[in-house]
Amino acid sequence: MIDSAAGALSRRIMGVETEYGISCTTADGGRIIPDELARQMFRPVVEEHSSSNIFTPSAARLYLDVGSHPEWATAECRSITQLLNHERSGDRVIDDLALRVESELGTGARVYVFKNNVDSIGNSYGCHENYLVRRELSLKKLGLALVPFLITRQLIAGAGKIYRPFPGSPSERYGTGFCVSQRADHVWEGVSSATTRSRPMINTRDEPHADSERFRRLHVIVGDSSMAEPTFALKIGSALLVLEMIEAGFPLPEIELANDAAAIRDIARDHRGRTELPLAGGDTVTALDLQDRYCSAAEKWLGVREPADGSTPPEELTRIVGLWRRMITALDTGDFSAVDTEIDWVIKRKLITRYQDRLGSGLEHPKLGQIDLAYHDIRPGRGLYYALMDRGMIARWTTDDAITAAMDTPPQDTRAALRGRFLDHARAVGAPVTVDWMRLRVNRPEPQVVQLGDPFASEDARVDDLIAYMDAHAAEYGPTS
């Protein structure tokens, strides 16, 4: 049981990290290996910043992670649609890097960027969610309370994939089939501080990127990347509501599964959530029953929670819980028509089934694998996701204008606004600076550092002073281009 004396955090900082898969074919049918392709994509970034790990004008972090996966970590956000806009703006920025390489390579070359979580040889890359929580809460206890929700969340917000067993694959014992989640086969335990050796669902590494006396950062690494905007909203919104309820001590299923890793893999292969999951105490529960209970709790919670200014508006949460309920009903009845434009795995399964019927083949058919992958291509006008959206077969949650605005404008109601202003000014006067989530530093003539321990604060006189310092020394920084 969580000590809920501190109550639910009514305002919260959230961020999402997305790792992308990349590949390239040249006009003569050749390939460029991902390492080299990643280097080419990041060349303009390195030319401008002398680094492949930067903070962008929208205060996001753009970097090249190990394994040639470009990563976009959104700036700190306070509401779900805001977070969605900032996550989507990452797709646009990364696609611009891909377009540039494509034009350098000349007619016929194709650079593909996929927002998925598995490559063709079984490597997995992540989509991490970050939620600010109070220091008083133990990440371990919070994690244990969240795990049954997160293990079953794939049913309502998974990205879906065709699973093909191959020797050495983590779930070799399962036959070929459609899974609701991409990530389910690639997590090994519920809660721990490791990230790669034994990948947990929640990472408890204590790295708050904020005042460590007041805050912690909950790092959820079990989720799939989302293509459909409503899927993203439901994935984040449902987690946010469950987190709030745990913090507030609101009644929730108190469940400990006997084997988290086995449960998450079994659920991934059960499109109706009916698998009986053994509990640590000996009984069983179905995944659908668990999700139904979380959703019912959230419906009640919406009636009593006290919204805070600047956080996700209640109407938006009502919309999220409405979608959640429609998805539970679909799972229960087997009629998915009320959600088949909103939830990634449902959209994808429908598409794949249609092609499968046409081909008259099993899921092993390579064409179906191509369709599976093409759904995650982030290029408008080329990727299957965008093709379906253009035909009205995928619903929207936000607008192109809002996404475009987020490409170069930080959230205005968090610390990100300060980072954005600082970077903007440094660029204008050519000042050498170093930045991370917590820190703004002017490097010359004398190092000047400001620590931003409160991620909610979007104004700070110390940052005004840093800007004045850069202005005062502008002549020493030399001409700007």
Ligand SMILES: Nc1ncnc2c1ncn2[C@@H]1O[C@H](COP(=O)(O)OP(=O)(O)OP(=O)(O)O)[C@@H](O)[C@H]1O
């Ligand atoms: N105090 C905070 N609470 C919640 N989220 C935060 C906080 N500070 C930053 N974030 C978000 O956490 C994410 C951090 O991304 P980053 O890729 O740097 O993750 P990391 O876990 O620190 O490092 P890495 O991915 O290199 O292991 C960003 O999306 C950011 O907006």
Ligand SMILES: [Mg+2]
């Ligand atoms: Mg990261």
